[in-house]
Amino acid sequence: MSNALETPTIRIRGLRKAFGDKVVLDGIDLDVAPRTSMVVIGGSGTGKSVLLKCMLGLLQPDAGSIEFDGQDVLRMDRREAEAVRARIGMLFQNGALFDSLPVWENVAFGLVARHKVSKREARARAVEVLAQVGLAATVGDLWPAELSGGMQKRVALARAIAARPDIMFFDEPTTGLDPIMGAVIDGLIVDCVRRLGSTAVAITHDMASARRIGDRVAMIHRGRIVWEGPATALMDTGNAVVDQFTHGSREGPIQMELRR
Amino acid sequence: MNALLDAVAAVGRALLGACRLIGQIALFALEGLSHLARPPFYWRLFLRAFLDIGYYSLPVVALTAIFTGMVLALQSATGLSRFNAESAVANLVVLSITRELGPVLAGLMVAGRVGAAMAAELGTMRVTDQIDALTTLSTNPMKYLVTPRLLAGLLALPLLVLVADILGVLGGFIIATVKLGYNSGVYLTNTLDFLQTDDVVSGLVKAAMFGFLVTLMGCYQGYNSRGGAQGVGAATTYAVVSASVLILAFDYVLTELFFAR
Ligand SMILES: Nc1ncnc2c1ncn2[C@@H]1O[C@H](COP(=O)(O)OP(=O)(O)OP(=O)(O)O)[C@@H](O)[C@H]1O
Numbered sequence: 369m370s371n372a373l374e375t376p377t378i379r380i381r382g383l384r385k386a387f388g389d390k391v392v393l394d395g396i397d398l399d400v401a402p403r404t405s406m407v408v409i410g411g412s413g414t415g416k417s418v419l420l421k422c423m424l425g426l427l428q429p430d431a432g433s434i435e436f437d438g439q440d441v442l443r444m445d446r447r448e449a450e451a452v453r454a455r456i457g458m459l460f461q462n463g464a465l466f467d468s469l470p471v472w473e474n475v476a477f478g479l480v481a482r483h484k485v486s487k488r489e490a491r492a493r494a495v496e497v498l499a500q501v502g503l504a505a506t507v508g509d510l511w512p513a514e515l516s517g518g519m520q521k522r523v524a525l526a527r528a529i530a531a532r533p534d535i536m537f538f539d540e541p542t543t544g545l546d547p548i549m550g551a552v553i554d555g556l557i558v559d560c561v562r563r564l565g566s567t568a569v570a571i572t573h574d575m576a577s578a579r580r581i582g583d584r585v586a587m588i589h590r591g592r593i594v595w596e597g598p599a600t601a602l603m604d605t606g607n608a609v610v611d612q613f614t615h616g617s618r619e620g621p622i623q624m625e626l627r628r
Numbered sequence: 629m630n631a632l633l634d635a636v637a638a639v640g641r642a643l644l645g646a647c648r649l650i651g652q653i654a655l656f657a658l659e660g661l662s663h664l665a666r667p668p669f670y671w672r673l674f675l676r677a678f679l680d681i682g683y684y685s686l687p688v689v690a691l692t693a694i695f696t697g698m699v700l701a702l703q704s705a706t707g708l709s710r711f712n713a714e715s716a717v718a719n720l721v722v723l724s725i726t727r728e729l730g731p732v733l734a735g736l737m738v739a740g741r742v743g744a745a746m747a748a749e750l751g752t753m754r755v756t757d758q759i760d761a762l763t764t765l766s767t768n769p770m771k772y773l774v775t776p777r778l779l780a781g782l783l784a785l786p787l788l789v790l791v792a793d794i795l796g797v798l799g800g801f802i803i804a805t806v807k808l809g810y811n812s813g814v815y816l817t818n819t820l821d822f823l824q825t826d827d828v829v830s831g832l833v834k835a836a837m838f839g840f841l842v843t844l845m846g847c848y849q850g851y852n853s854r855g856g857a858q859g860v861g862a863a864t865t866y867a868v869v870s871a872s873v874l875i876l877a878f879d880y881v882l883t884e885l886f887f888a889r
């Protein structure tokens with residue numbers, strides 16, 4: 369699927385980020401080819417969310433480069449970087465819905481901000497996207513606080529994809545959903561990549577989901593990418609760290625660290 | 629000797645920290661205001677904040693003003709009677725209210741009501757990633773959250789203080805005529821004769837400044853809060869305390885500028 373000659377949509381080199389003296393990312397290298405999806409896996413607290421936030425410009429990395437279509441966002445002026453980041457739709461791990469706005473205005477927020485669409489158009493589009501994530505139009509008039517956790521997640525997903533961004537980041541899109549809804553959401557993400565031609569980076573802890581969503585998978589461990597390869601090879605990588613993680617076994621190199 | 633050096637170092641550190649904080653707040657204020665010159669402007673959010681400060685604070689500010697006017701009349705009547713200067717009561721009430729107590733008390737009330745709420749709201753948005761989410765949806769969070777609130781504080785508090793001025797004088801009038809038995813016509817004439825435009829205008833300028841300070845501290849503390857519910861709670865406390873202290877400090881500075889020529 370990916371073409372080696374094509375400039376990767378996202379190219380990360382030597383990305384480092386520490387909080388105080390706690391090094392979280394310690395030289396991340398990662399390429400994401402155009403119109404493909406990359407799934408990032410890794411233990412809890414290994415810095416997956418921090419990686420996405422660095423790419424979004426919400427955290428300032430200490431070193432390294434982040435290129436979108438060959439342009440390093442860290443060396444752009446503010447306006448250019450904002451333009452690049454306007455191409456990205458983001459689903460936050462905790463949803464991050466605006467609780468002062470009803471659901472439909474949450475979903476339509478990016479549309480209104482970016483494309484200045486009319487209220488009626490925005491609402492119609494919001495209802496359409498809500499339907500895609502399995503929510504009835506009536507949900508649009510509720511407040512985020514009135515939704516269940518899984519519904520909030522789906523509204524957040526709807527908000528992330530409503531403006532049809534050409535780059536999409538999903539931080540644990542299916543955590544907290546029942547298995548069927550999880551599969552539906554996975555399908556929706558795959559659809560966005562295939563049909564809209566978007567490029568996606570998704571974080572997940574669910575191996576079935578990783579194989580459904582991902583064209584390729586990368587695993588973060590101790591601040592670095594320890595393995596990167598096609599999703600089809602995920603369950604049998606020959607890498608001890610990855611195999612322990614994907615099979616969820618208690619014995620292996622990762623547990624050794626916990627004991628220490 | 630060493631203890632002395634340590635103490636000096638500690639004072640120096642505290643001073644540097646204070647300077648940095650003041651600088652950060654000033655930059656925050658400047659950035660917030662600079663968005664006024666760059667569209668878009670979020671009218672809906674401005675109106676919401678304006679209503680919250682100017683309209684929903686009316687009851688508490690009105691009560692404060694009326695009671696303050698009443699107390700002023702009572703106190704000054706008993707105090708001034710020793711000097712046979714009961715006619716000065718009207719003068720004292722109207723000047724104290726318009727120049728000082730109207731703006732200061734309204735500012736303090738709004739700090740407790742609105743400043744705290746802003747800090748809590750923005751703080752919650754910060755710790756739940758909502759402020760980051762705004763950025764990813766092509767919306768500048770300073771422009772969206774802070775600028776409308778600052779402007780609302782700047783414009784709404786003077787209106788509130790105008791109402792407080794009128795009600796404060798009314799409170800004094802009620803006590804003077806009903807309880808102290810002054811002639812209502814004479815009292816009103818005294819009130820209006822002594823009152824000058826400067827008195828009211830200086831009070832309104834103070835009010836604008838206080839409104840700005842309250843919303844600034846609410847926004848700054850909330851916007852920069854971290855660390856979950858506890859952090860939001862701390863931000864709320866800081867917002868109210870710092871706004872209250874700043875109101876009293878700026879009250880002195882502005883009075884000096886207006887009247888100590
Ligand atoms: N703003 C911050 N300040 C200080 N430390 C932080 C901050 N954000 C994240 N960290 C630290 O960075 C590490 C990585 O956090 P991150 O949220 O990226 O983990 P994660 O891989 O997404 O984990 P999970 O799968 O549980 O979501 C954690 O140890 C966390 O304590």
Ligand SMILES: [Mg+2]
Binds near residue numbers: 416418461
């Ligand atoms: Mg995470």
